[in-house]
Amino acid sequence: MSKRWTQQPGSDEVVRMRGVRVHNLQNIDLDIPRNRLVVISGPSGSGKSSLAFDTLYAEGQRQYIESLSVYARQFLHQLERPDVDLIDGLQPTISIDQRAGVRNPRTTVATVTEIYDHMRLLYARLGEVTCYRCGRPIRQQAPAQIVDALMRLTRGTRVMILAPMVRGRKGQHKDVFAAIRRAGFLRVRVDGQVVDIEQPPDLVRQRVHHIEAVVDRVVVREGLRGRLAESIQLALKHGDGLVLANEPEVILLDEPTSGLDPISTARIEETLSQLKKDYTIILVSNNTKQIARVADKVAFLLMGQLIEYGVTSKVFMVPKDKRTDDYISGRFG
Structure with a gap:
């Protein structure tokens, strides 16, 4: 049996x-x-x-x-x-x-496996941007729509609201860290790692980096809509109209x-x-x-x-x- x-x-x-x-x-x-x-x-x-x-x-x-x-x-x-x-x-x-891998900072899985050009052409011609979790198309949304979507998540889901500040740019970006600190944010996500804004890492100038200000970290529950709406508005303001909402x-x-x-x-x-x-x-x-x-x-x-x-x-x-x-x-x- x-x-x-x-x-x-x-x-x-x-x-x-x-x-x-x-x-x-x-x-x-x-x-x-x-x-x-x-x-x-x-x-x-x-x-x-x-x-x-x-x-x-x-x-x-x-x-x-x-x-x-x-x-x-x-x-x-x-x-x-x-x-x-x-x-x-x-x-x-x-x-x-x-594995030691290739030390070129621009190397990715796609370039190492030599499928980058083929996948780039394929997605450019036929691809539609979708969420890798739920498969839904990613389209421009109003702040209220973003809040509604997050509130529909399962109760107890933890969500991190991020404001993109640097998207795939080289440099040390000390001015960006200073701007995030002046805005009153306590944490920042640098290349996927969340760190204290008072102790930002020393970035390699020649490498591409991604930096997002951590606007809020919340747990989806009843009565969260007001706080969530405020956090989304703040993230959109500092992220030039972009906001990221990540789960672990x-x-x-x-x-x-x-x-x-x-x-x-x-x-x-x-x-x-x-x-x-x-x-x-x-x-x-x-x-x-x-x-x-x-x-x-x-x-x-x-x-x-x-x-x-x-x-x-x-x-x-x-x-x-x-x-x-x-x-x-x-x-x-």
């Missing part, structure tokens, strides 16, 4: 995986909470990458391709569904691996501090602490000291099995399984 999974209370707050059997994984069940930093750890060959990249990331890619039209899918490689009973609540997902996404990282000096490692860990306020972060790491510093929860895998999963402090202080204790203490792995 086959299993039949049903929607569980609070499932919109986690990424639910049931019966994961990719590669050497042995029927793993796992709930990953949103907007927390979760580490998948274990010795080499334990199934860390199989769970993070060959399951979560692969399913995210497959779901994205399936959201395209039948016509568009015929030009793309059809991905097989990972060997899993259920993956529920998966958000748009990106993967950051350890998932970020996967594979040993992001491997080989780095302590100062660079500390900076990356601080960035991760800031990012988890707005994103769900899943980190693959064997560095037990780093796991103890940054992770809210940790999953320990061994030979394709999920040995232990829980709050990091409890797993490290009182592990339930001797194999977990041996790994943390360095007796193997």
Whole structure:
């Protein structure tokens, strides 16, 4: 008799995986909470990458391709569904691996794969700008229409209202940071990372950057319309008629501090602490000291099995399984 999974209370707050059997994984069940930093750890060959990249990331890619039209899918490689009973609540997902890649700052995935010119021509002739989440066409809207659209989101949805200040321009943009500070905003999103306006990053002059002022961060609920309308008007004013409303996404990282000096490692860990306020972060790491510093929860895998999963402090202080204790203490792995 086959299993039949049903929607569980609070499932919109986690990424639910049931019966994961990719590669050497042995029927793993796992709930990953949103907007927390979760580490998948274990010795080499334990199934860390199989769970993070060959399951979560692969399913995210497959779901994205399936959201395209039948016509568009015929030009793309059809991905097989990972060997899993259920993956529920998966958000748009990106993967950051350890490949050195090309150092040209203008390099993108499209230019590396040499499909940029073909895709540019295809979308210019046949494309219609649509939302990557719901598939609806993106068109110019009045402020009231924007507020109505946001208020129709599911109650409890977190939304970040952004005013675009720099869109794909080179430079250090110190004048833009100063203008955002004068306008009274406390945070700014720089190239996808939300930072304090009093501590903006030093941008590389020769690279293209995107800068948005964080106007407001709200949770959709009853009675929000007035505040939301005011925030939208403010974002449109400072964004020259443009406004962005973003929901959190998932970020996967594979040993992001491997080989780095302590100062660079500390900076990356601080960035991760800031990012988890707005994103769900899943980190693959064997560095037990780093796991103890940054992770809210940790999953320990061994030979394709999920040995232990829980709050990091409890797993490290009182592990339930001797194999977990041996790994943390360095007796193997």
